[in-house]
Amino acid sequence: MRILILGGTKFLGRIVAEEALRRDHNVVTFNRGTSGGDVRGVAPIRGDRTSDRDLATLVAQGDWDVVIDTSGMTTSMVENSTRVLADAVDRYVFVSTVNVYKGWPTDPLDDDSPIRDYTPVGPAGESDADEYGRLKAGCERAVTTVFGERATLLRPSVILGPYEYIGRIPWWLSRIQAGGRVLAPGLPDRSIQPIDVRDVAAFALDVAERNLAGSYNLAAPIGHSTFGAFLGACREVTGADAELVWVDDAFLRDHGVPEWVGLPLWRDYQGTWHVDAARARAEGLRCRPLEETVADTYAWLRGGAVVSSERSAELGISRERETEILTAWDARDEADG
Known part of the structure; x- marks a missing residue:
């Protein structure tokens, strides 16, 4: 497969790149080159995903079987990338978060729990976690609006492991x-029930290789x-x-x-440590x-x-x-x- 990773130099993006190369895929990364060195073996393309000009340069290097977006943090950012990549990739795998659920972190969650409403501006007194979840919900909406059944949403819980920059x-x-x-x-x-970054990366590539659609919670049992x-x-x-x-x-x-x-x-x-990831487990998620x-x-x-x-x-x-x-x-x- 020819895989495009939006990100690819730090934590999850880096591990996805390493695992994709281990599986003998052709890997292209798109990033500004400011958050870490490139994984040896990838074909890096430098650019800012908020720049229409840089995105146009990226698309000129296409096509790809799948894009794995590990760096989409704001709705406008993901709206731009989905619009530009709509005809350049077959599937869009977006790494979201369990924070998109209305009940996070107070209530037990499963794959069908209600999602937060997205609004461009949040309510007064909104917490950082609420804002993060609301914006990620907007990112998910952008991906599914453009890609439809060609969209895959991954909603990990707390990710830990090597290259963890939060610490x-x-x-x-x-x-x-x-x-x-x-x-x-x-x-x-x-x-x-934190999940290892390598297990998230492996599942992201599994769904890409198997062309799986839908949304999946990712957490240890x-x-x-x-x-x-x-x-x-x-x-x-x-x-x-x-x-x-x-x-x-x-x-x-x-x-x-x-x-x-x-x-x-x-x-x-x-609810913090009560995230049911049954759908992903049914598709082969394994947690070390x-x-x-x-x-x-x-x-x-x-x-x-x-x-x-x-x-x-x-x-x-x-x-x-x-x-x-x-x-x-x-x-x-x-x-x-």
Whole structure:
């Protein structure tokens, strides 16, 4: 197959390119060349997808069997690319997100859960997550409007693994490797279901090769792992002598720890880790153990990788703040005793 990847130099786009080459496909990537080096073996085309001129240059290099869009973030951006590529590719695979669901992250979700309404301007007080989901819903609408049955929508949950630029696993690995008493959020047996970036990439190529239409949630099976197993894997691969101190959710909120970013991946809404991906599993989605994802991410970091992005800078709490919370937790336990 001749595959066009919109993106292709960082995280998911990069892994898609590597996997496509491993499967002996002809791979073209389209990006600005500012977010990382090209995967060896691809044919890179430089350009900005918001530029009509650059998109016209891209289309002149066509045709393709499929485009896999890993970088479409705004509705206008995806409207432009679908319009220009409508006659140049046979299938459009768009990587969306579970954030498009109205119930995310509070409610359990399945493949048929209601989707957010898209509006060019969001309501006052809209959260960043709501805006992200609303805009991605608009992206999905742009793809399906132009491509119809030639559209495939992938809605992954939290994606982790090597090349992760947000830095969720890297933050925990760094903190646990430092040792000592580590603030662990909630309960160790809380079910979590992040999906490995390589499993998302493999499924994206599977649907492309099989010409599958429709929408698919992508998440590890419900109950796939637990937060305790995740942090235990971090401790095992680092060889650290860290002591995990589990502090309940209400206490963390009362002490101002922001969910999801203060302690990465911590959120106690019922729906966060209850995403049913039955449709994708029926089509062959396979999810590797979370312990393997942790170990491979650690190996990637030990190879000299540096996690640096605006979002990674927002992750985590300071050691001083962690100590303050643990001290307050100890004092509460002593008072209760």
